[in-house]
Amino acid sequence: LLKISGEIIANVMARWEADQAQQSKVAELSVLQSLSMVMTEANSVEELLVGSLTILGETFYTHNSGIALVDEEAGILRAIHKDFEGRIMTEKFPPGDGIVGRVVETGKSVRVEDVSKDPDFVEVFEDIKSEMCVPIISAEKVIGCINIESRTLGAYSQRDQDLVEIFSRQLATGIEKIRLFEQVQELAIRDSLTELYNRRHFFELAEAEFAKATRYGTPLSVIMMDVDDFKAVNDSYGHGLGDHMLMAVGEVFRKGLRISDIAGRYGGDEFVVMLTGSDIQAAKLLSERLDKMTRNLQVAGTRGTVSITFSQGIAILDETCHNLDILLDHADQALLVAKRTRTGQLLVWGEDVYEDS
Template identity: 35%
Template sequence: MGNILFFSESEILYRDLITALPQLNICFNSDPKELLKIIKKKNIQLIIIDMLNVENYDQSLIDLIRSKYIYKLLPLILILPLNYSLSDFEQWMLKCNDWIKYPLYIQELKAKILNQFKMLEINLNLKSKLYRADLINSVTRILNSTLDIDEVLNKIVELTVDLTSAYSGSIFLLDQEGNITHQVLSKQYVSQDIQNQILKKIMSYGLAGWVYKSQEPALVNDTRKDIRWLDVKKHDNSVNVSGINKSKKEIRSAICMPIIRRNIVLGIFTLHHTSPEHFTDDDLDLLKQITDQSSLSIENARLFGQVQQMAITDYLTGLYNRRLFFTLAEQEFFKSKRFQEPLSLLIMDIDHFKQVNDNYGHDCGDQVLQVVSRLMKKLIRRSDVLARYGGEEFIILMPKTELSGAYKLAERIRVQIENYEMKDKSKGSFNITVSLGVACADGHVESLPDLVTNADQALYRAKKKGRNNTEKFQTLEKQ
């Protein structure tokens, strides 16, 4: 049974109540200004208002309580004077749930209290069902309103965590190999280092791994006793899967639900709480409805994202395509001119690439392009822009980089590729080399096309010198 607030100016009557009803948890208040604070602080679920001294109050007291949406269902019981006048109290009685005359008959009051708690439970259950139905409608509206997958996931997690009073929630989207492609966390309940460790292992074992492999939902009432939750720790004691956050709260219960479309697991939706047995079968059903609603939209959003990605990337190497490169490069060139910062550009060509195709076949040639792309991606900074320029040519834009820095990067790329052993299944191993030209935007470079032309001229000079080397544009100008 919930907490009860007795609102009165008579502490004597309060003492009589707690003496007669010791099994009930009743607290006392006489200050209207503190009323809402006490209701919230004490988690009050029923209020008894003493009207014997009604001249000290007015109806705004009840209006104050009812003004808060969360208290609209809060039961109110009035204690009325013995010879009360209906006209005096009619408006009060219309705004309350029940009343009783003074002097009090304790058994009658107790019966009224029990009845109001029972009605409150019914109303809250009904409200919860209506709210959950409204949530499903909200999720549907969100899913139909956007193809932005991150926006969809964030809103779904936010709404579901709020409705289930979860401590935290997460959605992980997966590719066909079970690798995580998107993640949304409502709360970082472990350190980032631990989170990264868990993400590397999460689909191999543990609760999410079990759900992923079985394609079945899981309701964990106590993480200390459920082997599926403890499974990660069994495999790797360095991973603190109990979920200790900065406030030392331990995850004690969880729900984990697969997001399935066409018998393929698209992702995993998990809710956590710091108390055992927090979640119910109703929560499990709710999560099932939400994931069922979400699966089609997630699939559509993923396909939309793939189409967008295809429009800006090279299909073979996964690098930016030429069109996007020049869009980004124009922006960087403008910034470099405005803030008078160095901007360098590198163009690279694979030496004798036609011979690779002729001797080893076009499939092997494609593999060479992919290997070269991966090697270059490992050597550049996040701020650099790498793209496939066309055929066997690649281009890199390097913001805030002097010519000397661009030359050093070009040489690292050249040496790395030269030393890498390419492999062909039928004809064995072989090596390739590359030629590179670098240029820097200085006071003499007025446009991005001029910068590209300078780097291209440097590349031409590198090829003329016998290939497998790097040339700077300034070197050309001085000769």
């Protein structure tokens, strides 16, 4: 009888373990299927992260779920959270800060059954009792981590951790795919030398801003800029130094312009900047600032060192500008007269240069 009872118990336990394994497999497939759908539909890393947080919250009934990614350029971690009420929040913090920072530094998962006993725990949300944090690893490099928190002690099991680690591997693939796609898109719209917008994309953006300014009657101005004596520099110092000059100009523009300004390489050594919401005085001030920034540059090559100066032409949207081409042509005409007069000069269409100039 005891032998039979033992066999029955063993069979029951075996079935229970098989059922648990089957349930885990079903849960794993369900989570990965949901993530796959989010990865397919997401157009940005942020969309992917928000969708992933929704899946994590629904799967583990978290009071807070978060994903932090390493921002190597800024030297910080950028995190996005979703609480149990569905509110989205963002934060940034130094590497190594909190349990999240520890996981990013070590690349190892952590389950904390009672956060009050972990000296690294940083309270962001009230009444959190337990936490689980799993690294996101791509190409053997930690790029971030998944963090979920509960108001219940010991809320997460080893099985939960295993599932989040599988989720993390899939998420890493999704993040890298989107980043690669964004890089390819960025390369398609940027000039490879200056990293400013290429001519085609500048026109796409400029046409939209021209239409907006025309419709709402807001100020719009354009600066055309040409590097003085660029051909002579190439002939005397070599094309390598000429390339470095253009790269330096691109860096000045990226640092000196507002986010709303549109800068592009128009062709060769000629550049164009569209200033949204800016009248002629604002355009002059920006032009002078860029000129000052470039004059302070010394570009060195194997045959010597040169300074950079610009000739510039400015035009503002007025009643004669029936389309974008006319506005750009006005700025270009002012630039041509400036170059003929003397180097490093700024002329304004309608003030210094007219139709018959």
